[in-house]
Amino acid sequence: MSLQQKINRITDILRRDDGISGAMHYTEQTSWILFLKFLDDYENEKANEAILSGADYTPTLDDDHRWSVWACPKDANEQIDHLQAKSGDDLTGYVNDELFPYLRKFNNNTQNTRSMAYKIGAAFTHLDNKIASGHTLREVLDIVDSLNFQSDAELFELSQVYEGLLQNMGDAGGYAGEFYTPRAVIRAIVEVIDPKAGQTIYDAAAGSCGFLIDAFEHIKKTRQQLTANQWDFVVKDSFFGFEKTSLAYVMGMMNMILHGIESPNLFRANTLTQNIRDIQEQDRYDVILANPPFGGKENPQIQQNFPIQSNATELLFLQHFMKTLKSGGQAAIVVPEGVLFQTNAAFASVKQQLLEDFNLHTILSLPAGVFLPYSGVKTNVIIFERKGGTQDVWFYECEPAQKLTKNKPITDAHLQEFVELYQTRATTDRSWTVPAAELKKDYDLSAKNPAKQVDIEHQTPSAILADIQKTHAATADLIAELETLITPA
Structure with a gap:
């Protein structure tokens, strides 16, 4: 059975469980089980490395709560010992009443919020076992036990399969849409930003961490050119993010780990509760990549954290990103069309600061339908650097021949020309340049393709x-x- 077939089999098993309802549930439940199997393989590998180097290694989990003890104990032939393995009510009782409370206690260890122990506690604080039948859970555990997280090839394949599960959640629409930014959009943005080893990369609305993971994959292409210390920095100290919702936080954490980021610096928090006036240079990042939520409203207490107050979530996030970008750093942010064309006092003030204190050099106008089925709002990508001020803004209008739909999403081909023209900022039927002085007249930054203007x-x-x-x-x-x-x- 291939790895994809195994995951499909798990999904089919979970669908018939009384506690599971829809793609969000079976992806969430698959996630915590995969996480614990990964953790067991990870700690076994670390223990073996310690033996070879003559060092000591203390596992995060105690012996009673290791995967190899409670989930899939083995006999002398390294086969699952079904006489010792729990099932039915015994299994669900253990998971609900003993395992989960034990794992949640790690969240109390706040002395090192970047430790694996803290991340385990933070994840399981927001998780519950929704699998009602212990017999169903037993079937799933047996399948997951056959996965090998110590194999780079299988780990890579599993990461791709997991991305498919997350996309299914996004395709389901509604609440699940917040987890998934179309990967074609992410790939194009990461390609033009070109993040490098040694840089810190940040997403304050991380969701399933698509931007951070693609940036990691981009840097990974240069792995053979990096020293061991440089690579250690990449997998442990390069990627940072915040996520507000508990389910998205768990999905993002698992997604990063499955892609090879050993210690994700992902934290569950509402980014907007931070007073941006307190942010110093040491709190800033080299690269910011994000698709923050839009259309939401924030209360007056949250708005007090920002010099330019507004109840529009997207405008608050934009101020946060501007404040957290390092000197010389670059950011690419997905924003709704309203951020560009609205010219009331708050929007105009933020855009004035963006044009005067940053180099807003590129605006990518995305076609309507990019975020279907869960949002029909037209969006753009603004790309800016924290150096100097804006002289000119290069616009590119992505306009597919056919209307985008849920079944006909945006693809890499739709954005290929944008990627190719990005460095030269060439003028074409789809791209043009506007002086910043002209945009400062009314601070309307929406794309107005001169090739389409009708002469009167x-x-x-x-x-x-x-x-x-x-x-x-x-x-x-x-x-x-x-x-x-x-x-x-």
Whole structure:
């Protein structure tokens, strides 16, 4: 059975459980089980490395709560010992009443919030076992036990399969949409930003961590050129994020680990509760990649954390990103169309600061339908650097030949020309440059393709008057003709 077939089998098993309802549930439940199997393999590998180097290694979990003890104990032939393995009510009772409370206690260890122990506690604080049947859980555990997280090839394949589960959640629409930004959009943004080893990369609305993971994969291409210390920095100290919702936090944590980021610096918190006035240079990042939530409203208490107050979530996030970008750093942020065209006091003030204190050099206008089925809002990607001010803004209008739908999503091909033109900022039928001075007149930054503008012929007043008189005379003649037709003889 292939790895994809195993995951599909798990999904089919969970679908018939009374406690599972929809893609969100079976992805969540698959996640915590995969996480504990990964943790067991990870700690076994660390223990073996310690033995070879003559060092000591203390596992995070105690012996009673290791996967190899409670989930899938083995016999002398390294086969699952079904006489010792729990099932039915014994299994669900153990998981609900003993395992989960034990794992949640790690969240109390706040001395090192970047430790594996803290991340375990943080994840399981927001998780519950929703699998109602212990027999169902037993089937799933047996399948997951056959996965090998110590194999780079299998770990890579599993990461791809897991991405498919997350996409299914996004395709389900509604609440699940917050987890999934179309990967074609992410890949194009990461390609043009070109993050490098040694940089810190940040997403304050991480969701399933698609931006951070793609940035990691991009840097991973240069792994052979890096020293051991440089690579250690990449997998442990490069990627940072915050996520507000508990389920998205768990999905993102698992997704990063499955892709090879050993110690994700992902934290569950509402980013907007941070007062940006307190942010110092040491709190800033080299690269910011994000698709923050839009359309939400924040209360006055949250708004107090920002110099320019607004109840629009997207405007608050934009101020946060501007404040957390390092000097010389670069950011690419997905924003709704309203951020660009609205010119009320708050929006105009933020955009004034963006144009004057940052180099807003690129705006990618995405087509409508990119985020279907869970949002039809038209969006853009703004790309800026924290150096100097804006001189010119290069616009690119992505306009597929066919309308995007849930079943016909945006693809890499739709954004290929944007990626190719990005460095040269060439002018084409889809791209153009606007001086910053022109944009500062009203701070409307929405894309207005000059190639589509219709030239209007401006007539002289005398010519306009002649046209009016001509039209009036023709109208009078028509009325007279109608009167002759309706007047009795």
